[in-house]
Amino acid sequence: MRGEPNITILAETFRLLGDPTRLKVMCAxxxxxxxxxxxxxxxxxSPSLVSHHLRLLRAARxxxxxxxxxxVFYGADDDHVRRMLTDMLAHADEVDVSGDDHGEAAPRI
Structure with missing residues (x-):
């Protein structure tokens, strides 16, 4: 397992992306x-809301x-970020509408 600082950074990254508007900004x-x-x-x-979210996303690299x-034109910081998001979007597309995937119930959060 990776060191504790990396786990903290990753947890913060997922927390940031947990906001629907911020995730839409990222996907855009x-x-x-x-x-x-x-x-x-x-x-x-609104542009002011998008600017606020971009400031947070920039700080998180x-x-x-x-x-x-x-x-100023904003884009994904690098290919790691781009791949992570596109892979997660592809993964989300795999789950059928009923929330049932491969015969197993989707976890509730």
Whole structure:
């Protein structure tokens, strides 16, 4: 098992991604880097709310900003982050609508 600091960082990462709006912001940044206004439109949220979530995601090294002229474009920080999210999205797609997967009940949280 990895060291305790890594477990703490991973737990914090999953806690951050546990917020539905923040997760939508993250998913919007997966395909291509986008400015705040475009992210806000794509997830139907206010630019100020998106900026708040981006600040938290940047601090956790999940997204990075790149200045282009007068705008900052946000995208996944690296391929590890991108793969983690796309793999989890694919995993979520495997569970059928009834919540039953492979004959086993889905765990309740």
């Amino acid at each position: 940044c997966l395909e291509k880097p986008m400015p705040v206004a475009e992210i806000a439109r794509s997830i139907d949220a 999940l997204v990075r900003g790149e200045r282009r002229n007068r705008q």
